[in-house]
Amino acid sequence: MSASSLVKIAKHGNVAVLTVNNPPVNTLSIKVREDTHTALDEMARWPDVKAVVLICEGRTFISGADINEFAGPPQEVPYRQMFARIEQLPVPVVAAMHGTVMGGGLEISLACHYRVAAPSTRFSFPEVTLGIIPGAGGTQRMPRLIGVEKTLDMVLNAKPVDAKTAVDWGFIDALIDGDLKEGALRFAEKLVADGKGPRRTSERSVDPSTCTAAILDRMNALAAKLYPNRVAPYTAIKAVRASLDLPLAKGLEYETELANESKATPESKGSIHAFFAERETRKIPDLPADTQARPVKVAGVIGAGTMGGGIAICFANAGIPVTVLDASDEGLKRGMAGIDKTYESMVKRGRITAEEKAQRLALITPSLKYEDLKSADVIIEAVFEDMKLKQDVFRKLDAVAKPNAVLGTNTSTLDINEIAKVTKRPADVIGLHFFSPANVMPLLEVVRTDTTGPAVIKTVMELAKPLRKTPVLARVCYGFIGNRMMEGYAREAGRMTLEGATPREVDSALQKFGMAMGMLAVFDMAGVDVGVKVHQANAAQYPPDPTYYQSDFALYEAGRLGQKTGKGYYRYEPGDRTPQDDPEAIAILRERGKKLGLEPRKHTEQEIVERCIYPLMNEAIRILEEGIAIRASDVDVVWTAGYGFPRYRGGPLYYADQIGLKTLLDGMLKYQKIFGPMHWQPAKLLVELVQKGMSIADWERSRRPGK
Numbered sequence: 069m070s071a072s073s074l075v076k077i078a079k080h081g082n083v084a085v086l087t088v089n090n091p092p093v094n095t096l097s098i099k100v101r102e103d104t105h106t107a108l109d110e111m112a113r114w115p116d117v118k119a120v121v122l123i124c125e126g127r128t129f130i131s132g133a134d135i136n137e138f139a140g141p142p143q144e145v146p147y148r149q150m151f152a153r154i155e156q157l158p159v160p161v162v163a164a165m166h167g168t169v170m171g172g173g174l175e176i177s178l179a180c181h182y183r184v185a186a187p188s189t190r191f192s193f194p195e196v197t198l199g200i201i202p203g204a205g206g207t208q209r210m211p212r213l214i215g216v217e218k219t220l221d222m223v224l225n226a227k228p229v230d231a232k233t234a235v236d237w238g239f240i241d242a243l244i245d246g247d248l249k250e251g252a253l254r255f256a257e258k259l260v261a262d263g264k265g266p267r268r269t270s271e272r273s274v275d276p277s278t279c280t281a282a283i284l285d286r287m288n289a290l291a292a293k294l295y296p297n298r299v300a301p302y303t304a305i306k307a308v309r310a311s312l313d314l315p316l317a318k319g320l321e322y323e324t325e326l327a328n329e330s331k332a333t334p335e336s337k338g339s340i341h342a343f344f345a346e347r348e349t350r351k352i353p354d355l356p357a358d359t360q361a362r363p364v365k366v367a368g369v370i371g372a373g374t375m376g377g378g379i380a381i382c383f384a385n386a387g388i389p390v391t392v393l394d395a396s397d398e399g400l401k402r403g404m405a406g407i408d409k410t411y412e413s414m415v416k417r418g419r420i421t422a423e424e425k426a427q428r429l430a431l432i433t434p435s436l437k438y439e440d441l442k443s444a445d446v447i448i449e450a451v452f453e454d455m456k457l458k459q460d461v462f463r464k465l466d467a468v469a470k471p472n473a474v475l476g477t478n479t480s481t482l483d484i485n486e487i488a489k490v491t492k493r494p495a496d497v498i499g500l501h502f503f504s505p506a507n508v509m510p511l512l513e514v515v516r517t518d519t520t521g522p523a524v525i526k527t528v529m530e531l532a533k534p535l536r537k538t539p540v541l542a543r544v545c546y547g548f549i550g551n552r553m554m555e556g557y558a559r560e561a562g563r564m565t566l567e568g569a570t571p572r573e574v575d576s577a578l579q580k581f582g583m584a585m586g587m588l589a590v591f592d593m594a595g596v597d598v599g600v601k602v603h604q605a606n607a608a609q610y611p612p613d614p615t616y617y618q619s620d621f622a623l624y625e626a627g628r629l630g631q632k633t634g635k636g637y638y639r640y641e642p643g644d645r646t647p648q649d650d651p652e653a654i655a656i657l658r659e660r661g662k663k664l665g666l667e668p669r670k671h672t673e674q675e676i677v678e679r680c681i682y683p684l685m686n687e688a689i690r691i692l693e694e695g696i697a698i699r700a701s702d703v704d705v706v707w708t709a710g711y712g713f714p715r716y717r718g719g720p721l722y723y724a725d726q727i728g729l730k731t732l733l734d735g736m737l738k739y740q741k742i743f744g745p746m747h748w749q750p751a752k753l754l755v756e757l758v759q760k761g762m763s764i765a766d767w768e769r770s771r772r773p774g775k
């Protein structure tokens with residue numbers, strides 16, 4: 069066993085302990101698999117081993133497969149053989165687990181003969197969310213332990229199962245309080261003392277009562293509900309279903325066949341692109357290599373409204389004390405009550421304990437005085453969207469904030485250069501655009517001004533980690549990356565309702581495409597008035613199109629502001645956020661359309677999707693061309709993490725490459741013929757790339773230094 073081995077083996081009496089140590093999360097990399105074989109070779113030379121414990125160092129048991137391998141060539145050390153070798157050992161093998169045990173980590177434990185776990189351990193099969201299926205025995209071994217129904221529950225929901233449930237379901241034999249290794253050794257010694265031998269999962273059969281037609285129907289319905297347009301969930305159902313009839317060896321072969329099929333699908337490639345895209349966003353090519361992030365130990369938030377409250381919660385959840393300042397006592401009280409309510413609902417849903425709620429609330433200090441912000445390392449402004457007001461806040465901040473404090477603004481539309489200018493420290497000012505609800509949405513658009521300093525950029529990109537955000541760096545422009553792309557997408561969604569499409573027709577076509585929500589339901593959720601006010605305030609910046617966002621204006625004028633007034637594009641029952649079709653809204657929209665000279669007509673789903681998605685992708689290309697985003701995959705992350713674009717399609721720019729830039733250009737020109745060039749002007753870069761026969765990925769490769 070070499071010193072660099074990631075798997076160590078040691079003897080404790082008659083028990084051999086295999087310890088995996090592959091930080092940070094013990095992925096089952098090729099090297100771990102190789103080293104496991106080496107360790108097993110060595111163990112084979114020990115004559116008196118009566119039991120084996122498989123355990124991991126660090127924060128978790130094997131967390132899963134190494135996802136880097138999905139993108140590369142076929143694996144050199146196959147999982148299946150290695151797991152079979154463990155399963156065939158002649159002495160009982162105990163997996164001792166802690167942390168987050170996912171996918172391949174869970175599958176290796178199923179090849180062991182017994183499983184014990186720390187009470188806080190969580191188990192999951194997340195594969196279908198990546199467009200693939202458990203491919204290392206999970207679909208065949210798990211049903212032998214807990215049946216088809218529960219296995220599919222895990223595979224389709226892809227959510228963690230806690231350790232207690234795992235014991236109830238029967239795939240964990242015992243929970244170990246206290247020291248896991250000691251407990252696992254005692255467990256193994258008892259097996260030996262009781263004369264228990266190997267208990268191979270492969271030798272068990274699946275309980276047929278867990279795989280009735282009714283159960284399979286329910287699972288197919290669940291797959292249809294959770295994953296519209298997707299293949300992987302159905303492939304997973306097929307694989308798990310097969311465990312009922314096939315002996316393990318045959319079942320594993322079938323699973324491999326299906327797993328390979330699923331890896332080749334566009335949905336798996338798109339999902340894996342989205343996964344890697346999120347890892348790239350922190351790489352900022354122009355930051356000097358020696359740039360140091362500033363420590364953030366204390367935070368401040370100005371404005372205790374919707375966003376300020378959510379941002380304060382993010383800090384408190386990260387264990388960072390935060391002072392929340394508002395202009396009025398009333399605003400502050402309302403804000404603190406909102407924060408309390410959010411935590412209370414987390415307690416009710418079992419997400420945190422009442423004690424954790426109290427601890428987190430204790431980190432949030434309300435204040436009316438700017439002096440209370442003087443020890444903050446980061447201060448984020450989230451007052452009303454008004455330039456004069458924000459500049460005034462930044463002047464005050466400039467006066468009290470300590471040197472080197474990062475001064476962030478959560479503005480959605482304002483020019484942050486103009487905000488930075490009013491301070492004597494423009495290098496410390498940066499946009500920190502959270503999304504609503506700020507404590508839930510994973511995206512953080514970080515907006516650098518012309519003057520933001522490298523250390524400030526580095527600080528906030530690092531700060532995103534404890535705040536549990538995916539940061540994407542953008543430059544200043546109207547709407548930054550996300551909202552700028554939203555403009556055309558939302559414009560067309562609304563405009564089609566003036567042309568006779570019902571809100572339901574528009575939204576359901578978009579949802580069928582894979583958007584998490586329909587655009588018009590989003591308008592209702594955010595408030596129809598929000599968009600209208602932004603348009604009123606920025607009228608001069610918008611194109612001279614008489615139909616422009618007129619659906620919003622028509623509803624606004626009729627007092628239909630969305631969910632908060634119980635009616636907008638849809639109607640809402642009190643206390644229920646489900647959008648209901650509303651003939652009154654449809655009539656208002658058609659009436660406005662008629663006034664604008666638009667005759668009602670039928671829209672196909674294809675037209676709806678194209679008219680929304682093409683401008684979205686076209687604008688994304690402009691954003692890339694102008695250098696507002698660093699890379700195409702960053703744009704993809706903004707829309708997958710912040711706007712509900714389907715991850716399995718990779719993101720708008722990845723998707724543009726998949727359908728082909730020529731298709732996009734032809735589509736833009738097709739609608740230009742119908743609606744004119746005002747909104748349907750193809751991006752220059754799009755035209756250029758189509759002429760050269762290049763994709764966006766080709767273009768990015770061509771610009772890389774040393775290509």
Ligand SMILES: NC(=O)c1ccc[n+]([C@@H]2O[C@H](COP(=O)([O-])OP(=O)(O)OC[C@H]3O[C@@H](n4cnc5c(N)ncnc54)[C@H](O)[C@@H]3O)[C@@H](O)[C@H]2O)c1
Pocket residue numbers: 370371372373374375376393394395396399400403450451452453454457461478479480481501502503504594
């Ligand atoms: N709501 C969203 O979905 C969303 C999303 C992203 C960004 N934003 C941006 O975040 C900012 C805040 O939006 P919101 O929705 O939270 O607004 P909000 O109206 O809910 O809250 C604003 C808060 O700021 C307080 N305030 C006003 N003037 C102040 C001052 N001078 N000093 C201290 N506090 C003051 C108000 O009392 C209020 O509590 C805006 O710039 C908005 O564009 C909003």
